Amino acid sequence: MSVTIYDVAREAGVSMATVSRVVNGNPNVKPATRKKVLEVIERLGYRPNAVARGLASKKTTTVGVIIPDIANAFYAELARGIEDIANMYKYNIILCNSDKQPKKELTLIETLLEKQVDGLLFMGPRVTDEHLDLFRTASVPVVLATTIDPGCQLPSVNIDQRQAAYDATRLLLNHGHTRIAFLGGPLEEFAGLSRFQGYRQALEDAGVPFREELVQIADYRYETALKRMAHFLTLPERPTAVFATSDEMAVAAIHAYQDAGFRVPEDVEVIGFDNIRLASMVRPTLTTVAQPMYDIGAVSMRLLTKYMHNEKVTDSLVFLPHTIEIRGSTRAESKTAVATR
Amino acid sequence: MSVTIYDVAREAGVSMATVSRVVNGNPNVKPATRKKVLEVIERLGYRPNAVARGLASKKTTTVGVIIPDIANAFYAELARGIEDIANMYKYNIILCNSDKQPKKELTLIETLLEKQVDGLLFMGPRVTDEHLDLFRTASVPVVLATTIDPGCQLPSVNIDQRQAAYDATRLLLNHGHTRIAFLGGPLEEFAGLSRFQGYRQALEDAGVPFREELVQIADYRYETALKRMAHFLTLPERPTAVFATSDEMAVAAIHAYQDAGFRVPEDVEVIGFDNIRLASMVRPTLTTVAQPMYDIGAVSMRLLTKYMHNEKVTDSLVFLPHTIEIRGSTRAESKTAVATR
């Protein structure tokens, strides 16, 4: 029923190959012929079938993207970076939410591979051997974003999570705090563990004893963090500062303290992580470790295009710089005291 | 190089058709044969090629989704609803950002159609004749979400924008306000205009004169809204309440007033729109018109599956209910005074 390349060829009095050439911008076509074909295409309303093209050429110009949760501001921003660059290179993306469930991740990878994506962009809490095995069966490049596999075999784009957490903790230490609460994500996850390690290292380097009771684990969300904060507030020796590894959790920390009658940043300082829009839309505004979310997405997609086009890649492990965005939830003096080592 | 259905057939000593049957769960296969084929599939690591399948069957089990901006919390939540339901029905989604640019929207539709998506889910500020013409050339169903075409020909999922704005304005009117500022989105856009109309209607019904100077248009974002708020604050007769048609803008309104020395909700009341997570993470928490964002996405995708599967559709224009979430940016008495007509 729909118009095919064959119809166009017949109507224009040329061969399928010629039509294919003009459709694909092949220069080896006489201008007059091109013009004639173009006219017929227009007249018939011919629309190339990308599936047939994909089968014949073994390229689909679509890449698979596996992301934990697109409704999460952090990942949404990342996804935007991915899509923009994909678009720039004429790729479309098949977007899949994994909810960080390994089973679902594996199924998704399988599905995307069946759909013959030209590349895979994977975001997930952990890259296990099962993931690696599956990736190995893929004949297309895979790039990780915001994670890294244990053996560092796969190309990936990240920030230095450990260092970022170290810097954040250091800022608080520089302000004289010795009871710094750590409100982090699951330690089984790559980022969760790295940040915890950065926090501990900073304490150790500063000669401040690590205390178990100053650590609480949540799922990066406001509601959960609010509950975890209750623990800190019942402590005989209450923390005087909080390092939360997401902005939502940091806001929860602020509210928990405020509700208990404390002022932020006068009585307690709070620093978050990510720098999502929320951070600048709350009062006090949130001091936070800024991840270049959009760029992580953009760079990882760019990296993937390089692999897909067989371009030379100098470093497959890229670490983008993070910064500490000083705002209202920490005291002003901090501006001169950002830790860098 | 990669294993094909033919390899499996040869290895299992059956025909391609039989392999195809077991892969697709066709019951007309002797259990013993099925078992043998399954074994070979496993052993060879056969992975069905969905592109070839798509060409042969004319079904790709992927749908195209055109969304203004996935980095926007409202659309991100919607997208999640879409993806979840798509997934439930075994579809994948190709996600495209349009930034509300008509040109880009049209190109995207064209591209998705070329990719032979089984259906299209479109979100955009306006559905023009050009859109309609393009949709008409599509041999697959199209569903609109958060918009509606002028002729109401295309199926769509929405809330009653006009009524929602009416209700919000009414709440403020019920609190005795006569100078209610309207901080809205572009009037050229479907939602922008509908909400403005609802606002005006509510004023009119209450016998409160409409005043041009109480209207400001922004792009739904915090930063822009903050600038627009300056206008209201310089007015000789300052508005005593603000109806902002996005939560980010409502938060900006609150901050603008707070920075000018006013208290919310004591001195001025503010109501937002959407009910994104931000609304409950700011202090005061935000009273807002709650759109069932996830459900709009989910229902529109479900509707699309019905069309794709040729199921009977009773109503192609669905309006999901909205509510007003009473929180801290309006005065408590309001709880008994929600407008409903």
Place this chain on the structure above:
DNA sequence: TTGAAAGCGCTAACAA
């Protein structure tokens, strides 16, 4: 229950 065979619409040698 199984197989043979004709496409699906296009690309990509290869030849002319």
Place this chain on the structure above:
DNA sequence: TTGTTAGCGCTTTCAA
């Protein structure tokens, strides 16, 4: 510069 002709890997009648 153009055309011919194999496929690409699968589904789907139609027969058997």
